Amino acid sequence: MGSDGHSDGTVGKALDVLDMVAGHGRPVRFSDLLDRSPYPKATLYRFLQTLTNQGMLAYDADLGTYALGVRLVRLAHAAWAQSSLAPIARPFISDLATLTGETVHLAQMDQGQVLYVDKRNAARPVEMFSQAGKVGPAYCTGVGKAMLAFMSEAEVDSAIARQSFHRFGHQTLDTPEKLRAELAAIRVRGHAFDREEHEPGIICCAAPILARNGRVLGALSVTSTTARSSLAALEAEADRIKACAAQIASAAESWRFPEQG
Amino acid sequence: MGSDGHSDGTVGKALDVLDMVAGHGRPVRFSDLLDRSPYPKATLYRFLQTLTNQGMLAYDADLGTYALGVRLVRLAHAAWAQSSLAPIARPFISDLATLTGETVHLAQMDQGQVLYVDKRNAARPVEMFSQAGKVGPAYCTGVGKAMLAFMSEAEVDSAIARQSFHRFGHQTLDTPEKLRAELAAIRVRGHAFDREEHEPGIICCAAPILARNGRVLGALSVTSTTARSSLAALEAEADRIKACAAQIASAAESWRFPEQG
DNA sequence: GACTAAGTTTCAAATAATGGAACCAAAGGG
DNA sequence: CCCTTTGGTTCCATTATTTGAAACTTAGTC
Numbered sequence: 300m301g302s303d304g305h306s307d308g309t310v311g312k313a314l315d316v317l318d319m320v321a322g323h324g325r326p327v328r329f330s331d332l333l334d335r336s337p338y339p340k341a342t343l344y345r346f347l348q349t350l351t352n353q354g355m356l357a358y359d360a361d362l363g364t365y366a367l368g369v370r371l372v373r374l375a376h377a378a379w380a381q382s383s384l385a386p387i388a389r390p391f392i393s394d395l396a397t398l399t400g401e402t403v404h405l406a407q408m409d410q411g412q413v414l415y416v417d418k419r420n421a422a423r424p425v426e427m428f429s430q431a432g433k434v435g436p437a438y439c440t441g442v443g444k445a446m447l448a449f450m451s452e453a454e455v456d457s458a459i460a461r462q463s464f465h466r467f468g469h470q471t472l473d474t475p476e477k478l479r480a481e482l483a484a485i486r487v488r489g490h491a492f493d494r495e496e497h498e499p500g501i502i503c504c505a506a507p508i509l510a511r512n513g514r515v516l517g518a519l520s521v522t523s524t525t526a527r528s529s530l531a532a533l534e535a536e537a538d539r540i541k542a543c544a545a546q547i548a549s550a551a552e553s554w555r556f557p558e559q560g
Numbered sequence: 561m562g563s564d565g566h567s568d569g570t571v572g573k574a575l576d577v578l579d580m581v582a583g584h585g586r587p588v589r590f591s592d593l594l595d596r597s598p599y600p601k602a603t604l605y606r607f608l609q610t611l612t613n614q615g616m617l618a619y620d621a622d623l624g625t626y627a628l629g630v631r632l633v634r635l636a637h638a639a640w641a642q643s644s645l646a647p648i649a650r651p652f653i654s655d656l657a658t659l660t661g662e663t664v665h666l667a668q669m670d671q672g673q674v675l676y677v678d679k680r681n682a683a684r685p686v687e688m689f690s691q692a693g694k695v696g697p698a699y700c701t702g703v704g705k706a707m708l709a710f711m712s713e714a715e716v717d718s719a720i721a722r723q724s725f726h727r728f729g730h731q732t733l734d735t736p737e738k739l740r741a742e743l744a745a746i747r748v749r750g751h752a753f754d755r756e757e758h759e760p761g762i763i764c765c766a767a768p769i770l771a772r773n774g775r776v777l778g779a780l781s782v783t784s785t786t787a788r789s790s791l792a793a794l795e796a797e798a799d800r801i802k803a804c805a806a807q808i809a810s811a812a813e814s815w816r817f818p819e820q821g
Numbered sequence: 822g823a824c825t826a827a828g829t830t831t832c833a834a835a836t837a838a839t840g841g842a843a844c845c846a847a848a849g850g851g
Numbered sequence: 852c853c854c855t856t857t858g859g860t861t862c863c864a865t866t867a868t869t870t871g872a873a874a875c876t877t878a879g880t881c
Contacts, residue, residue, distance in 0.1 A: 382630065
């Protein structure tokens with residue numbers, strides 16, 4: 300169980316390469332990739348060929364660069380639709396955005412990082428892939444902390460081991476100890492804050508979405524700015540957020556365990 | 561040489577399994593998958609384990625089902641942002657939607673199928689099942705035919721071999737011959753129509769997005785309904801659509817070749 | 822308690838992955 | 852113009868991984 304995934308065989312390594320291309324952010328040359336990769340030339344080359352054959356990567360012959368392939372976009376649509384909370388949560392999130400007049404984020408945990416799967420802006424409608432799919436740090440976002448607070452010891456340990464603890468602002472919790480203390484407080488309170496810990500001027504109040512068996516399904520946050528609102532004002536919405544989280548949890552469970560099944 | 565791609569090794573097979581899960585549309589049990597799979601029990605089992613370990617699949621222990629994992633959503637965001645035309649095309653598409661007052665679709669070709677990568681809805685939303693990440697048939701959609709018309713012989717052959725030629729409407733081109741004849745006409749005309757070939761009441765006018773070297777980058781369509789518009793009215797927008805396609809092509813090229821003009 | 826279906830593990834044989842090194846093709850430079 | 856470097860591709864003997872029939876373990880039924 301390697302923490303960074305190159306533990307299961309050829310497939311794991313290939314997906315590792317895929318991540319490398321994704322991580323680079325823009326089309327990347329073979330040799331650039333070679334530098335960052337732990338694999339020898341020939342091996343990396345073969346992986347790139349295979350992934351390109353499979354449509355997971357796209358090779359640009361003119362520039363000699365590899366980029367992520369469109370097959371991923373197709374797969375992701377299916378993933379988003381069948382496996383994320385987003386489609387189930389959409390109506391509830393929409394309501395919450397309207398009620399609060401603020402932006403609502405829906406996130407899930409992926410490999411110790413926060414993955415935003417949907418976003419609802421009171422004013423303007425959602426653009427699916429442009430927002431959904433973004434990742435953020437777990438230790439300094441409202442949704443991240445809300446999820447961590449209700450995860451099992453083992454999961455939290457493994458997640459904490461993956462955090463960078465970069466100080467984005469002066470309020471950022473920059474050590475595992477501070478984070479753990481905060482998580483304890485969140486567990487009691489039932490909701491988490493982001494006190495400009497990730498981006499200056501941005502604050503939020505977040506609540507976890509918990510299944511009946513206690514498992515963390517995701518988290519929900521209402522975000523605002525210090526200019527427009529305050530932590531106190533956001534906390535006033537906490538019950539509403541929790542109610543919304545409960546609705547989503549319940550909808551998710553009845554989706555997962557259909558009556559006639 | 562596989563039209564269905566299980567030709568390159570373990571990785572190819574694993575991705576095949578991934579597609580199988582995606583294709584099923586909802587969380588799927590091991591044995592369901594086993595029926596549809598060409599792999600023996602133990603082999604399939606190991607693939608599912610590996611993919612689950614890797615976060616490409618998510619296993620629901622309560623139900624014993626596999627679904628696509630959230631890691632895909634993350635990868636897809638990167639794919640969408642770095643490899644599809646969508647982020648580049650967005651402003652142009654937006655303008656076109658405003659100018660025409662209709663819905664604009666942006667699509668690319670993936671394995672002989674049309675992959676919608678973006679959609680811009682005018683004020684009045686059209687009832688349709690197309691969103692970013694969704695796929696559709698190439699032989700009976702405006703964007704599909706627009707792309708096919710400008711692809712190389714070999715590519716068209718391979719794409720045609722993958723079409724189902726299901727008759728969605730009475731205008732649907734239901735044989736390779738009819739399709740090829742139509743493609744020739746589109747090549748001359750420079751734009752393609754959808755004459756309710758895919759969905760009753762839905763019509764569109766589409767143009768390909770072509771790189772300077774002639775390669776097909778994608779296609780663009782303006783969609784309407786027979787109730788609100790007509791083919792003639794849509795054709796009146798053809799020049800505007802082509803102009804937009806040209807803008808996108810040019811933006812795409814200057815993005816890809818930042819140094820050269 | 823015996824029977825069945827669904828899922829998991831084992832293990833020797835078969836196969837595919839590995840990577841050092843050779844090779845090729847452009848660019849660069851003396 | 853030839854020689855060198857850099858970036859990319861192919862070979863192939865070695866090695867490690869995958870493979871899948873079969874045995875096994877649950878969990879559920881009659």
